[in-house]
Amino acid sequence: MSIRKFRKQMKPFIIILTVVFILSLAYGGYESYKTSRANKKAQEAMLLNKDYIQKIEIERAKQELSRTYTDRVDKDIVDILAFNDVIDKNLTLHIAKDLRVKVPSSEIDKQYDELESSMGDKEQFRRMLQVQGLTKDSLKNKIEENLLMQKTREEFAKNINPTDEEINAYMSLYSIPTDKKEEAVNLYKSEKGAEAFREALLKARKEMQIKDLAPEYENLVEKTAYEEDGFTITNLDLARATANVMLGQKISKEDAEKQAKEMISRQIKISKIAKEKGVKVDENLDTMSQFQDYYVGLAEKARDEVKPTDEELQRFFNENKTKYSIPATADAKLIFISIKSTKEDDDAAKEKAEKLLVDLTPENFTEKAKTLGNNQDIIYQDLGTFGTKAMVKEFEEALKDAPSNSIVKKVIKTKFGYHIAYVKENDKNQQWAVEHILVVPYPSDKTVSDKLEKLNKIKTDIEAGTLALNDKIDEDVIQSFDAKGITPDGIIPNFIYDPEIAKAVFDTELNKVGIINPNKSTIVVFQKTKEIKPEEANFDKSKEQVRSDYINNKVAEYMSKLF
Secondary structure, three states: OOHHHHHHHHHHHHHHHHHHHHHHHHHHHHHHHHHHHHHHHHHEEEEEOOEEEEHHHHHHHHHHHHHHOOOOOOHHHHHHHHHHHHHHHHHHHHHHHHOOOOOOHHHHHHHHHHHHHHHOOHHHHHHHHHHOOOOHHHHHHHHHHHHHHHHHHHHHHHOOOOOHHHHHHHHHHOOOOHHHHHHHHHHHHHHHHHHHHHHHHHHHHHHOOEEOOOHHHHHHOOOEEEEEOOEEEEHHHHHHHHHHHHHHOOOOHHHHHHHHHHHHHHHHHHHHHHHHOOOOOOOOOOHHHHHHHHHHHHHHHHHHHOOOOHHHHHHHHHHOHHHHOEOOEEEEEEEEEEOOOOHHHHHHHHHHHHHHHHOOOOOOHHHHHHHHOOOOOEEEEEEEEEEOOOOOHHHHHHHOOOOOOEEOOOOEEEOOEEEEEEEEEEEOOOEEEEEEEEEOOOOOHHHHHHHHHHHHHHHHHHHHOOOOOOOOOOOOEEEEEEEEEEOOOOEEOOOEEOHHHHHHHHHOOOOOEEEEEEEOOEEEEEEEEEEEOOEOOOHHHHHHHHHHHHHHHHHHHHHHHHO
């Protein structure tokens, strides 16, 4: 048979083989796809709108919430809260997308770097992430999500523009002093922004669609738990209330749930009273939000009903006189400057450490080290037992091959200073028991004097206004802070307690610059920007504040009786 004839006869057979081969590939691909999709589906918790939520995300949320509650809240309660937190988070991220909220990568990197540096050791930080089931990228994703949610809430606050009338009413409601108007505006915008965000999130929850829900999560979806006097309480409402009870006291889930229901009943009672008095709320809100709005509305109604006489106000003023006196306070710009040791200071510390080393033996080390005392220059510590990578590299390297019950022959230099190390035990260079003396190269009197002289030269320029007092006045500035409301006894609000700084500020004239040197390593340069002289309480001056406080006091008494 000729080759040409053979080929002609084989052609239909080859075509059939090719078709079979292609079909087998397609079938194999389909089976592979089915297996892959089945595996993927097994890992999915649900389809929320158009996004698949992974089971791992919900399980992590449960673990994180359980850690936050330190295991004081029942697991069933935690599961409901965590599941719905995941829903709220994903809905918030969609709201962020709709509002075009963005997070710069620089902010994400900054937060990541701060977390990493807080651990002190990058390898230890990496291991911690592994334990949490995280990588560098997944942690950055979590940081981005958290920042997105924070900025989304802030976005709602930006659109709040209160009138003077609204702010004055707000300040009166919460007894905010008239000189705190700026703070009141910020608080008002924050609160109203939070309300607007709450409404947007609730709208998103009502419109959301959940499909392909894994069976193990069916009981965690928000649904009606019970109804009372026309109010619908969901399992999520009840879980939140129960969790609050369990956090406040150590009781069983059953007892906590009983107390939670009693508390909800009291809120329903207050809401019904508020309704009777004409308070209206947005009934599209969730039940707990309605309770909150009914409470506030009833309190406002009660305020309108309190009409104090001058005699009642005077009596209230006399009973609370100290509250209306004006204490002495001052504001100041504070600049903290580090005094860095020079080469001469470093050499002196090294020499001191070397002299100490000469007289030390394993037998007298502990006794002599304790007599040196602990201060800024020399520190004695029993470091206990530690393994590899627990100490800085230079310190650990010096300990290697040092016999047990011996003193390392040379002083060890690290970023902390100069160490004299007594190795009580060396377990095959894997573990050590060590005591040490650290000699710190602190600035000498001359170094401090030179730095003070330099700063005093620029003091006149700052007072004259030709040079601004900021963190650029010196290369060693470590912190700057606008301190407001400093008190003579040393309280610097939102910062520190420091009588020495406070005294220096009050002893300095307004707008003048002061310089103090509280310790060997720090200089504080400050400029007093404001001072309020103390005043005795005066009824006529404080009358409106007294009226607001009196009314709020009566409203609080009324509301506490109802609750």
